[in-house]
């Protein structure tokens with residue numbers, strides 16, 4: 439028995455040496471968890487963010503929890519992730535809360551709201567405002583514990599095959615833009631189109647759509663969108679700091695001893711911050727490449743267009759919030775926070791950025 443144990447320990451050590459995997463990760467874990475994701479496996483930024491979170495939990499727990507990540511369709515479909523974790527098929531799910539609007543309208547406020555909070559403000563509302571408590575209330579009926587697991591920062595307005603010089607240019611504009619942003623475009627006279635990521639490029643290239651939004655330079659370059667449209671507009675008024683999420687099956691989380699629960703929660707905090715840093719570093723390099731190598735024309739949406747979109751966004755978001763009491767409660771908290779943080783950020787972040795690079 440002792441000899442067998444010795445041999446198995448020795449072979450684990452050998453294997454670890456060969457593969458470079460730490461031997462403790464090969465020790466038998468106390469908890470084997472599955473993380474299902476709405477992203478294709480290893481998808482830049484989002485899928486890799488999910489991988490990083492799993493690695494953090496594995497390493498921080500000293501191998502006591504082992505999380506295995508599944509790409510979309512590997513275990514369940516991209517939009518089945520919420521239900522799968524709710525019923526316990528997997529312990530964790532990685533996605534974005536606006537995908538679950540059909541489950542709870544209030545969920546949308548925990549991903550992105552047009553003309554809403556930036557990444558920095560969103561984290562402040564979640565961790566040091568009422569955000570996290572409200573999010574927990576919204577996911578409670580589904581047996582899920584939510585957590586922020588990354589942020590894209592301010593996105594780009596998108597890729598356009600025609601110039602936008604005035605509000606009139608939005609008339610009849612066929613654009614791939616999901617969620618509340620799409621509803622706003624519709625009110626401005628445009629035609630929002632829903633398309634999965636994989637069909638965006640061909641639709642833009644064939645002229646089936648005139649424009650599309652995706653994320654920012656890093657993700658957009660990876661998709662090759664610069665080969666299908668001439669103009670790259672900013673700023674991403676519709677997604678000013680999209681929060682990605684990781685929700686956990688409540689029973690599974692509560693079955694962990696306290697130290698492991700704490701490790702899972704802290705791993706989420708680290709992953710949340712890391713994605714923003716990762717995308718910020720990669721976005722500016724990708725932008726340079728788009729402009730200098732691919733000669734993309736980067737343009738700002740005109741003030742009157744942004745003004746019109748802002749007015750319509752306020753209407754759309756308020757109407758959405760009026761649909762049910764829980765959404766209204768979340769909306770009121772979100773909006774109060776925005777109203778309070780704006781005067782401060784006007785004389786801090788905004789004033790500094792303007793001073794550093796005027797115009």
Ligand code: CA
Pocket residue numbers: 593651652653677
């Ligand atoms: Ca987007």
